[in-house]
Amino acid sequence: MSKSKRYYALMLIVVIAFILYVAYVQIIQDPQASAFLGFKTDLNHPLNPKLWLIVMRIHAGLACLAMICGAVNFADRIRIRHVKFHRFNGYLYVIFVMLVGLTSGYMAPVATGGRSVSIAFNLLTMLWPAFTVIAVIQIRKKQMASHRKWMVRSYAFCFTNLVVHVLTWTIRTLAGSPYPVSYRISVFITIPLLLLIAELVIRTAWPGPAGPRRSAGNNKP
DSSP: OOHHHHHHHHHHHHHHHHHHHHHHIIIIIOTTOHHHHTTOOSOSSOOOHHHHHHHHHHHHHHHHHHHHHHHHHTOHHHHHHOHHHHHHHHHHHHHHHHHHHHHHHHHGGGOTTOHHHHHHHHHHHHHHHHHHHHHHHHHHTTOHHHHHHHHHHHHHGGGHHHHHHHHHHHHHHHHOOOHHHHHHHHHHHHHHHHHHHHHHHHHHHOOSSSOOOOOGGGGOO
16 A cells, blocks of 8 residues: 555544544534633633634534545545546535635634634634645646645645644643643644644655656546
8 A cells, every 4th residue: 555545544534533523522522612612711802602602613514524525535536537526526625614714713813822822823714725725726727746735735724623632632631731721832833733744744645746647637636
C-alpha cells in the first residue's frame, strides 16, 4: 500500500470516529452544551445562549459535511472515474467551508479563552476560505498538483475542533490547567500544527511534481 493510500485510510478512520463523537455529544451527552457554555465567563460581548446553541449546531453540522465532502474527493477512484461528481462535490465542499466561516464569525467574539482566542479564530476564518479559493483557482488553471496541495492545506482545517479538544484534554490532564487556559493554549498550537501536518502530508504522500497522469481527461477537477 502506498503512503497516500495509508494516509487516506487513516484519515477515514479519524473522520468517521470524529463525526460519531460529535453526534454523540450533540445528541446524547450534552445536547444543550451546558458544560462548554459554563466556561464562557468574563466575555467582552453579550452572549445569547439559545442563539449561540443554534449557530453552534449549524457550525458543527456544516463542518462535518465539509469533512465528508473532502474525504470523498480525496479518493482516487472518485477523482479519476467520476469526474463530474468530483467537481460537484468539490463545489459543495467550498460552499460548506464558506458557511462554516460565517458561523465561526458569529461565535468568535464570544470564544472560550478570551480575546486572544477570538483573534486566532478570526485568523482561521480568513485562512480556511482563502486556501479553498486558491485551490479552486488552481484547478481552473488546470494545475492539478497545485490544486491538490492547496486542497490538503484547506482540508487540514476541518480537523481544527478535533485537535483543539484533544490538546485541551491533554493539557488539562498533564498540567492541571483550568479549562479556559488549556483551551487557549490548544487553539494557539492547533493552527500552526495543522499547517505543518498538511505540509508533511504533501511532501511525503506526493513527492513528485505532478503525480501520475493517466490521460488528459483525468486532469479535470
